[in-house]
Amino acid sequence: MASRSLILSKNISLNHNSIDRATKGDSSYDEIANILIRKNITLVAHYYTPSEIQILAEETGGIVSDSLDMARYGSRSRSSTLLVAGVRFMGETAKILNPEKTILMPNLHADCSLDLGCPPKEFRLFCEKNNDREVVVYANTSARVKAQADWMVTSGTAVDVVRHLHEKGKKIIWAPDKYLGDFVQRQTGADMLMWDGSCIVHEEFKAQELRELVARTSDVEVLAHPESIKDVLEQADFVGSTTALIDYAKGSKSKNLIVATDKGIFYKMAQAAPNKNLIEAPTSGESATCKSCAACPWMSLNNLISLKESITNENNKIEVPSAIVKEARKPIERLLEFASDSKQVVFGNNDA
Structure with missing residues (x-):
């Protein structure tokens, strides 16, 4: 089960006052913008990143969006290099959909409790023990977990996909978010075996x-x-x-x-x-364990200092083995085909 101990074990501070506060007009901000434009690097940023990162993406021809639209936008971009400001699974998804492009991230230690809470080896054993079920995973998973799935879904498409499978008589393995899974189960009545994961925010x-x-x-x-x-x-x-x-x-x-x-x-x-x-929304209460709630500590690792270092040196590259890319792409393409057949908007309106 995901917990705050995951953060502590990674030695990540929960004090968000440490986030780089450089803003538009600062020499560092302008320098980063110039490097992005000069090197033709497209910055794609998630809604949960610090506002200065979102501003930079908007003003340099990039995008601020949800996780899958970030990857989808990368496919449309003419840039051969994408800088993904978010958490690691987002960079991996961008690489899966754009294997020919260079994918950079400001910080490779920007993880996700849902991703960390679903280790690929443990998940494989879980699936093997319940191999009579269709495997449906949320977008917030690693490439290696996606590679084991029959379907990948977003928060906006999960109900429709699971309802479709339920109507076909399928039993389901759901991973990793148990709360999203519970929501989907209550909406569909499907037989869902839940992985015990959660988002710490x-x-x-x-x-x-x-x-x-x-x-x-x-x-x-x-x-x-x-x-x-x-x-x-x-x-x-x-x-x-x-x-x-x-x-x-x-x-x-x-x-x-x-x-x-x-x-x-x-x-x-x-x-x-x-x-x-x-x-x-309030996070205070006797059981609250965070000092800076309603903010992902890993998202805060996306700051202007780490971003500048990444694009200057072109380091922090996301690498996904070609065999994993091939298998992980299948559940994503299955979602796209389903959405096309049902006239759903998957990217830019329904994603995680």
Whole structure:
């Protein structure tokens, strides 16, 4: 099971005051922008990265989006080198979909509790013991785990894919996020055997504190990512992926929006809904274990200092063996084919 001990074992500080705060106008910022443009490196950044990284991506011709749209955008880019600002599985996914391109990351130690909590060897044994089931994995997994799957899904496509399999009489192995899996199971009624993983950010949201916050806030709606715990999701007015949450905020008629996901999303959400008061869902409580909650500590490893070093020296390359690329691509392509047949939008609207 994913836990804060994973972070401690990696010696990652939870103090987000250490994040590089260089901003637009600083010489370092301008220098990085010039290097990206001069070397024709496309910066693709996740919604959860620090705002200065997102600004840099926007202003140098890159993109800020969810994990799979980042990789998909890389396929459309004319650049032969992509700089992926996010966590490691995102860089691997970009390499799977763009094996001919060089994929750089600001920091190769930027991991993910869902990825770390699902080791490929252990997962293989789990699948072998339950080989009568279809293997469905979330996008937030390593290339080696994806290579063992029949299907890969995003948070926005998971319900439809699992419902499709359930209607065909398939039993399912689901990995790695048990809370997202529980949400999907409640929506579909499918027979799902869950891997015991979780996101260390989303499992910190506290249901009772959320009730109290809603009770004292007028003209309010709750928006939640489906990686959150059941008691939080049951209070939400809208549950959706990162991009879906931003889209909902833009169209909401409520003045106040309580958002249960990583607070890095607030940069793009504020752009989309500038007149909304965006409120972080509470993570405080007796059982809270973090000092800087609702923020992924690994995402904070994406800063301007590490980014500059990566593009200057062209190091921190993501390498995925060709055999793994071949196998890991299959469940992704299966999702794309399913989405095409069902007229779903997979990238840029429904992803993790």
